[in-house]
Amino acid sequence: MIRDFNKIRTFLTIARTKSFSQTSKKLGISQPAVTQQIRLIEDYLEQHVFIRKKNGTKLTKVGKSFLTVCQKIEKTLQKAENEVIDIINKKMIFDFGTSFVVGNYILPNYLNKIKEGIKNDVNIEVSTSAEALDKLEDGDVDMALIDVPNDSKNIVFKEWMDDEIVIFSNQKLPAKLTSNDILNYKWVCRDRDSNTRQIFKEALELSNLPDCDHFNIISESSSPTSIINTVLKSDKNSTPTVSIVSKFALEDYISSGMIYISKIEKKINRKLYIAYHKEKKYDLFVDKVTAFLMNHKSK
Missing domain, CATH: 3.40.190.10 (Periplasmic binding protein-like II)
Incomplete structure (x- = not known):
């Protein structure tokens, strides 16, 4: 019976209007049907939920307890209906x-x-x-x-x-790197399975520069954030520590003068x-x- 919200709706409407006849009109069902639904509720609970008097219908003690339960059910259903409407209207995350x-x-x-x-x-x-x-x-x-x-x-x-990959350091670099520059620098490289590293290797080859497997590699990482932080914290008075990363990741650092970028002959794009x-x-x-x-x- 609890799963049949029609009976619960009828019960709630009577509790609010205090009238079987008004409930009949409001719900568009006959008054005998209203009476039958309440009788089924009372049979289920084995107790009366309403007292019908000349001045209106009142809830019994059991009816008041049942009203609390029904209001919780109604609230839950309304919330669920709103969520369904949101899905229909695409108002979801x-x-x-x-x-x-x-x-x-x-x-x-x-x-x-x-x-x-x-x-x-x-x-x-x-x-x-x-x-x-x-x-x-x-x-x-x-x-x-x-x-x-x-x-x-x-x-x-x-x-x-388009995303441009650039070579960067916390020290000023030549506008365009030579083989000597590349082999002399300390490199924080992308991990060997990285697509970014593969793109860089191809650009080096097209620029007639040494393969990155022959660089002075001090560490490898798959995280752009970790790479940037490693380069930022490197010694500015030593041989430049350099790496590659998307230019999008460096925009704030470049504008604030914390990072300097350089390029090779072949533009590194993806x-x-x-x-x-x-x-x-x-x-x-x-x-x-x-x-x-x-x-x-x-x-």
């Missing part, structure tokens, strides 16, 4: 899975504009590109913003923006991608988010 650079250094620059543009709260889960794509395929995030696409047939990839599940290819909400991102690219 939109989850982005992102690579380190996108999540830590690009999206925060215009997160509020994204929220306003898609009229939704936004959550960012920062990890590697591979982990973000795994979450996307598993349905744990709505969209992935990454720098390394995979070959999944379940995911749609769209080129989003693409960043918007990714979503192919089942949402024609989803209007995903289309809206994609369009907003495409029109609000960081420069």
Whole structure:
């Protein structure tokens, strides 16, 4: 009986109107039907819930206790209904899975504009590109913003923006590095499986410069934040400690004079991608988010 909210609705309406006849009109059911529903409640509880008098209907002691329970049920159902309406209206949190650079250094620059543009709260889960794509395929995030696409047939990839990888140090560097410079510096390298390291190796080869495997490597890391902090804390009176990272990650440090950048002959560029599940290819909400991102690219 508790699972039948029609009876509970009838009971609550009588408790509020204090009238079986008004309840009949309000709910659009016959008065005998109202009476029958209350009788079923009383049979279930094995006690009366209302006393009918000339001046109106009053709750019994048991009826008052039952009213408290019914009000809790009503409140829970109303909350659930509102949540369903939010889902229908797409008023839920939109989850982005992102690579380190996108999540830590690009999206925060215009997160509020994204929220306003898609009229939704936004959550960012920062990890590697591979982990973000795994979450996307598993349905744990709505969209992935990454720098390394995979070959999944379940995911749609769209080129989003260009990302420039730069060489940097906490000391001033030549505008363009030579082989001697590169071999002399102390390097904090990306880990060997890193896509960023692979892109750098290719750019070195095209610039006729030594392979990074032959550098003076003092440490390796997969975290851009850790790499930046290591370079920042290096001795400024010693041989420069250098590394590579997305220029997006260095903008504040460059403008404040804490970091200096340099380049090689071949520009080190890569693409960043918007990714979503192919089942949402024609989803209007995903289309809206994609369009907003495409029109609000960081420069």
